Amino acid sequence: MSDINSNIPEGELTNKWTKFKSSVPLVNPSNKRTIEVIIVGSGLAGASAAATLAEMGYKVKCFCFQDSPRRAHSIAAQGGINAAKNYQNDGDSVYRLFYDTIKGGDYRSREANVHRLAEVSTNIIDQCVAQGVPLAREYGGLLDNRSFGGTQVQRTFYAAGQTGQQLLLGAYSALERQIGMGKVEMYTRHEMLEVVKIDGKARGIIARNLITGEIERHFGHAVVLGTGGYGNVFYLSTNAMGSNVTAAWKAHKQGAYFANPCYTQIHPTCIPVSGDHQSKLTLMSESLRNDGRIWVPKKKDDNRKASEIPEDERDYYLERRYPAFGNLVPRDVASRAAKERCDAGYGVGASKLAVYLDFKANTERYGKIEASKSGIHNPDKETCMRLGTEVIKAKYGNLFDMYAQITGENPYETPMRIYPAVHYTMGGLWVDYNLMTSVPGLYCTGEANFSDHGANRLGASALMQGLADGYFVLPYTIGAYLSKEISVKAIPTDHPAFVEAEERAKGILNTLINIKGTKSVDHFHKRLGHIMWEKCGMSRSETGLKQAIEDIRALRAEFWSNVKVPGIAEELNPELEKAGRVADFIELGELMCIDALNRNESCGGHFREEYQTEEGEALRDDEDFAYVAAWEFKEGVNFELHKEELKFENIKVAQRSYK
Amino acid sequence: MSTGNMNLTLKVWRQKNNNTKGALVDYKLAGISPDMSFLEMFDVLNEDLITKGEEPVVFDHDCREGICGMCSMFINGRPHGPKDLVTTCQLHMRSFKDGDTIVVEPWRAAAFPVVKDLTVDRSAFDRVIAAGGFISVNTGNAQDANSLPIPKMQADAAFEAAACIGCGACVATCKNASAMLFVSAKISQLALLPQGQPERYRRVQSMVAQMDAEGFGNCTNTGACEAECPKGISLENIARMNRDFASAKFVSEETI
């Protein structure tokens, strides 16, 4: 049923990547010097690719919209990064990581890609440690691991609650090294607004210098987008304020298919919304579920304080429903379970849209261990809590501080209140095995592509994927394309295709400025977010989605006639930047709903109310929906569906069970 | 639109661009909730300004969770405001009182020119890192991660130094606009780890040279940087850098 080719190499699953690497055509060093690659994005996916390609000898231009490449939103990842090192001797292996990821993704990802990811996962840790990334260690001097959801081994490497920061700073330093050597030209405070296509191939981009407002043309033999996720389509998410879909969306409009847009990850442990002024949501890392137990009162509308509710009146609903994985079930499962409890009236806090994440039991347990370490036998409860708090502080101190800062409550004393929030987007630009989109020469890496996580991403695997793509996959696969481009001279940017793309970009900016309506950009963004969260969020239904599509179309029309963008285009103008991004989010939002409506099944992060088991678990339909939905953009704002069939030859497809 | 009851007077630095002079401008805000973050309070101000047809205040921010290092406001005479160990985006209005007057200025340093309003150009930091804030290891060169045991204490110390978010508050608050805390944090992180040893003395020389070239001031050990650093980066890093610099210049044979 596939009508698109994912270019997966032939052969045994376990040999595909090795064989590919040894047979891929190479570009000789003198040719590399004349080949230019544009990389948009300086997150884990972009920075690692830019540094590596420059090390290999290519001429690289790298773009980001922040004032420094170090500030890409990868910096915010807290919990950790997976790798099949089996350092803990708990039975981990490449196959097991592969298996967990496929199963975690609810059998909606491509076997060959995921296996490759598991294979290179170990190299990532080696590379990062060599760069001086200070990952957590044990007293013996070797690397430490923790557990993450959806797995039964400890394979997550971490640096306190700042793993993404440390990994990104590693990639950033590698990138800065190349910048210092003149091998990468870095363009900060630049936003990509168009892909330039010549003879069907991606040959450059149009970018706006955000300081001066100048529109610039940049040529590249190939273009790589590592521009991150689009969770901000929901307005409130754990993404950064500037995270956007614009680069991917502009590529989509130039012919790159957008795959599985409706697969959204709602993270179970975030700080709940506190008021309508809220501008973003803050994640409390999944790693907290190692030591925090989730519960709600057994009684409906219980208004007592957490501390006043006795043990036997608490419902540890995850432990109750999923005894095998308990608090460490995958995110989609944990989120839905929280929503279910709150919807049923058991929520806590003022808004009743929260559940407790309680560290008391484990604090006490750690305290006991510490006490016996220091020779105190039969310690009293107070001593245990005091010593245990120290352990918890060492493990999660920064997260607890952040919680206290935002809520004004002390999480060492009262349990945290948490609620699910939009966190990650599994969907993204469709790419083949080579990470190339459906536009030749246009690549996509990291969260911006759709490739490895199926319908649900397991914790600690986005960092892994971003770095796998950038350090170890793209540098090889892009060679296959570039080896055929060596005779192409740099195309001057006065080529009509550049002129035309620039006109398109300028046209949009001028239109936005000239609408001079009455409502701010944020106003529209909030309304879009509301529609998406209500109708295309944690659970979706046919009627809701149909309504949402209509609402979004109406919102789009209103946006283009009534948005108010102050200032001019020839200066630093954040409102104009936001307006462009929201315009794209509105179109994307519609596509997400269309995709969700098309997928008449529940899988992973996509939960259709019509398709659930009697116990309320997601009900997949492998017969009809074991495919990647890759949407092609059509004139106006219309979309045409292409299907890439998913074949499972090495894993037995089964209903996911975490019981 | 907002839900609170705090009334505030803001005095905000407005400056069109680097070529024009700026000035503090007064704004009155009502109905601010103590649960808002400082930047959400600015969102309210901007929404007001846009509605009134005025230009909103431009300020840097992105993650809004205290980790990207982008937010950078000098609030009532202190970088990131009155609370210790938080960034501007993590500062909440409950740290202020109803009726307060709050003065908000951009970071001020010759090496951080103002771009617009409260936004400054901190690319000098990137250039300092590009001068040597790395370990020269190409992708694919690495050995097994556990082949190099690192004492936990050392790894933890390196991590603490590496926790710097590059916000520039240290420079902003230092009476000399010195960047020693930022630079020493990176130098320390790598100097503490075995992987960083081969380039240790090269690195300290080239990074200090770049720091000087950028026009930062000289450290006089007032300790303001450490006190204001949202990530608690320690002055010990500066001592370590000073020590390494001496070793590099007077003991090691490497010159740059």
Place this chain on the structure above:
Amino acid sequence: MSGFGNALSSSIGRKYVMGVTGIFLILFLIVHAGINSLIFLDDNGLTFNVGAHFMATNWIIRAGEYVLFLGLLVHIYQAINLTIQNKKARPQTYAVYNGSANSKWYSRSMGLLGTLLLIFLVIHLKDFWVVSRFTGIPTVDANGHEDLYAVMREKFHDPVRVAAYVLLMISLCYHLLHGFASAFQTMGWNHSKYNGIIKGASVWYSIIISILFALMPIAVYTGLIN
């Protein structure tokens, strides 16, 4: 300076110069305070004059004196240099700057405190050093040594001068309160196990030295010692 490059002209290099000269001055102050404290023996300055005589005639001390002056000049030169550079590093100042929230006032006022010290040094050198080295000390004591003690008694008869000395010793105290520990930090002599000792020594040294020096004019003026 081939191999050394910008060792001393870089920002850290300049700091070393400040630190080394500062430590040198600190050591000098110990000697100086030690010998001057001999007046507290209250023996009409006899022992003190022996000490002063030794200081004035021993060739090592005389040689050291040149180094001391050089050190002081370098310290001052570098201080001015640093202060100018640091001002340039922030051409536009803040409308509101709350330094007291994060640092001690005296650590931010080393230039001012130093300038006060400089003024003091000029007066002080004119009062004693110029007299003892150049214009000559008019009288001799019972042992036949030049009676510097008498000069001291005469100078410290003037209440204004005594007050000025005491005030300036306060500024010395603050200069050292920051400077002592700061010099260690500058030299990179920082160690979690010894930092407490350095801090303690810094405070004790600054207070004891300044009190000792301040007590001298006070004691003479009030007749506590004769």
